Structure formats: C-alpha cells, structure tokens
Amino acid sequence: MEQQLKIFIEVVERKSFSRAAKSLYMSQPAVSQYIASLEKELGVRLLERSNKFVQVNRAGKIVYQYAKDIIRNYDQMKLLVSDIKNNPSGQLKIGASYTIGEYLLPKILARLQVEFPKIIPSVFIGNTEDIGKKLIHHEIDIGLIEGQFVHPQILSEKFSTDKMYIITGGRQSLKGEVTISNEKLEQQTWIIREQGSGTREVLEDFFKKNHIHPKRVIILGSTQTIKEGVESGLGISLLSELTLNKELQLHTIKKLEVEGTPIQRDFSIIKNHHEFHPKALQTFESLVKSSLVE
Known part of the structure; x- marks a missing residue:
C-alpha cells in the first residue's frame, strides 16, 4: 500500500504517468500497474486519462489528501523508531x-x-x-x-528577547534632537515591512499606543532594503538591534531617543x-x- 500511495501521489503532482515514471526511476507500464492495483483495491477510478494529460477526479482528490498524510506519518514513524537506537540524524x-x-x-x-x-x-x-x-x-x-x-x-x-529601536540615517537632522515627540514622528516618512511581518506588527502596535498616524509610509520587503533606505535618507524605521551592528559602528544609522523605546519583543x-x-x-x-x- 505504501508504494502504491507514493506512486499515486507522484502521478497526481506531475500530471503524467511518464513524468512520474522518470522521477521514480520506473518504467511507465510499472507505474500504470501500481495505479490500476490501487484503483482495484479501492473499487473506484481515481484518475481520468487521455493522450495529453492525467487529471485527478473527485475520488482521486480524497485519496491524494489522505495519501499525503499517510506517507508523512509513516515516514515519521520510521524516523522515530530509528531514533531509539541511533544518534540524531x-x-x-x-x-x-x-x-x-x-x-x-x-x-x-x-x-x-x-x-x-x-x-x-x-x-x-x-x-x-x-x-x-x-x-x-x-x-x-x-x-x-x-x-x-x-x-x-x-x-x-x-x-x-529582542530590543527594537527607531532609527534614522546618520546625516539626517532628526538625530541631533534629544527626544523626538510623537508629533515630529508623525511628520516623517516611515519605511515599514509587509503585512504578516513580526516587525510590522510591533510597529503598528507602537503607532496605535501612541496615536501616531504617519504622514507617509513606504513598504519594503526585507530588513536589508529598509536599512539601505534609512541610510540614504528615504525615511525612518523601527528595527531590531541585532540587525544594526555594522551600521551603528559606521555611524550610517543612528538610534533615535523616543519615549517608550527600546521596544522589547x-x-x-x-x-x-x-x-x-x-x-x-x-x-x-x-x-x-x-x-x-x-
């Protein structure tokens, strides 16, 4: 049954008996035989075949979902049993x-x-x-x-635990101020991460707690890109101290003194x-x- 299910999964995902056979290092007739055996055992057709494609039908979709779980659980079982006598591997x-x-x-x-x-x-x-x-x-x-x-x-x-700071470029005028007010922060361009980011979640919570509605927001998809934007004077941001070591040493980025920071997460x-x-x-x-x- 295990081999039948593995071959069935491969055929469904590759949408082809020949491509599945090549991937599994088997002959195409052997793959077809395994699929036919599985269909006979279950008493239902699982795949619709034509000269150009193989398409999974409703019954096949059910078998495919369960087959993925069965194979995953079987592989995990073998691994856990092997773990009893072997070193971590x-x-x-x-x-x-x-x-x-x-x-x-x-x-x-x-x-x-x-x-x-x-x-x-x-x-x-x-x-x-x-x-x-x-x-x-x-x-x-x-x-x-x-x-x-x-x-x-x-x-x-x-x-x-991580510490997060609001940062600005080394040459920007904000860095000379003692403590930055919320009103001043609101007037800045903020460079922020995409939705779903943990860093974005912390920043949005900071905005909410301090009733800050940024004048302008730019969304960038990586920490490195945000740092480069801050260094170039594009705007300010909130980032983990872990990401700033090199830039702080080179003085291309500065931490801003803002009430409520650093933020811990x-x-x-x-x-x-x-x-x-x-x-x-x-x-x-x-x-x-x-x-x-x-």
Missing part, C-alpha cells in the same frame, strides 16, 4: 522569520554542523505569518519567529502540538535555547 526542515533567519540562525547552524553533522538542515526564511502557515501544513518541522503566531495546532515557547520556537518529535528536532531545539542568552 536526518533531514530537518527549519522555518525562520527574517530577523532570526538572517542574523541569528547562521551561527546556530554552524554549531549544529560541528556537533551533529548527521542532521541535514534545510531552511525557509519568510515573515512570521509565512512560517506559521508552513508549520500548520507540515511543510517545515520547526519554526523560529519574532512576535506571535496563534493557532490551536501550534505550540509556542519563548527562547530569547519575544523570539519564539513554534512546533506542531501533540506530535512526536524526532531526535533531530529535539536536538536543534535544545541548541537554539542554549545558544542564546537574553
């Missing part, structure tokens, strides 16, 4: 939000490589919302996020609730917690 799919993924995760991965070389990480970097959604859909095994992602399927645990580990977690995941999680000090 295998593939580990990690998701990280931008600040963590670009400024913290590389050091953790370097340590992982030295201490646990049999664990093979693959990394997806996106905003907090992206990471949470990928975890829910089992596209990643564990997530490291800034801010919060709330879902009944997700277990969240704080592992560090949590960095959290998120994973699927009520699931068995392999040694590789547990090992990585322990490494994250031990690598960072608040």
Whole structure:
C-alpha cells in the first residue's frame, strides 16, 4: 500500500504517468500497474486519462489528501523508531522569520554542523505569518519567529528577547534632537515591512499606543532594503538591534531617543502540538535555547 500511495501521489503532482515514471526511476507500464492495483483495491477510478494529460477526479482528490498524510506519518514513524537506537540524524526542515533567519540562525547552524553533522538542515526564511502557515501544513518541522503566531495546532515557547529601536540615517537632522515627540514622528516618512511581518506588527502596535498616524509610509520587503533606505535618507524605521551592528559602528544609522523605546519583543520556537518529535528536532531545539542568552 505504501508504494502504491507514493506512486499515486507522484502521478497526481506531475500530471503524467511518464513524468512520474522518470522521477521514480520506473518504467511507465510499472507505474500504470501500481495505479490500476490501487484503483482495484479501492473499487473506484481515481484518475481520468487521455493522450495529453492525467487529471485527478473527485475520488482521486480524497485519496491524494489522505495519501499525503499517510506517507508523512509513516515516514515519521520510521524516523522515530530509528531514533531509539541511533544518534540524531536526518533531514530537518527549519522555518525562520527574517530577523532570526538572517542574523541569528547562521551561527546556530554552524554549531549544529560541528556537533551533529548527521542532521541535514534545510531552511525557509519568510515573515512570521509565512512560517506559521508552513508549520500548520507540515511543510517545515520547526519554526523560529519574532512576535506571535496563534493557532490551536501550534505550540509556542519563548527562547530569547529582542530590543527594537527607531532609527534614522546618520546625516539626517532628526538625530541631533534629544527626544523626538510623537508629533515630529508623525511628520516623517516611515519605511515599514509587509503585512504578516513580526516587525510590522510591533510597529503598528507602537503607532496605535501612541496615536501616531504617519504622514507617509513606504513598504519594503526585507530588513536589508529598509536599512539601505534609512541610510540614504528615504525615511525612518523601527528595527531590531541585532540587525544594526555594522551600521551603528559606521555611524550610517543612528538610534533615535523616543519615549517608550527600546521596544522589547519575544523570539519564539513554534512546533506542531501533540506530535512526536524526532531526535533531530529535539536536538536543534535544545541548541537554539542554549545558544542564546537574553
């Protein structure tokens, strides 16, 4: 049954018996035989065939969804059983939000490589919302996020605290002022992250608490681009102190004295609730917690 389901999934996703056969290093007749055997066992046709395409029908869609879960659970079962007698090893799919993924995760991965070389990480970097959604859909095994992602399927645990500052370019006139008023902040051009970003969430909360309605807002999709915009005098922004070390040393970016800053936020580990977690995941999680000090 396992082999039948794996072949069926491949045919559905590639929409072709020949492409599935090539991917699986099998002959096309062998693939067709496995599909026919599965359809006979279930007593229903799953695929509509023509000379040009293979299309999944209603019954096939149901089988495809369950087959994905069955194979995932079967693979996880084998991994967990193997874990009992072996050292941590295998593939580990990690998701990280931008600040963590670009400024913290590389050091953790370097340590992982030295201490646990049999664990093979693959990394997806996106905003907090992206990471949470990928975890829910089992596209990643564990997530490291800034801010919060709330879902009944997700277990969240704080592992560090971040400090965030309002920043301006090194040559901008605002940097000379002692404390910047909310009225002055409101008149500035703000460079902010996209919707779904943990950094954006913190900034919007700051605006709301201080009744600030920015005169002009520019949305940019990465921390590096925002820093370059601030350096060039395009506007001001709110970013993690972790992202600013080089720019602060070179004096191309300055922290602004603003009441209520720095703003603290949590960095959290998120994973699927009520699931068995392999040694590789547990090992990585322990490494994250031990690598960072608040």
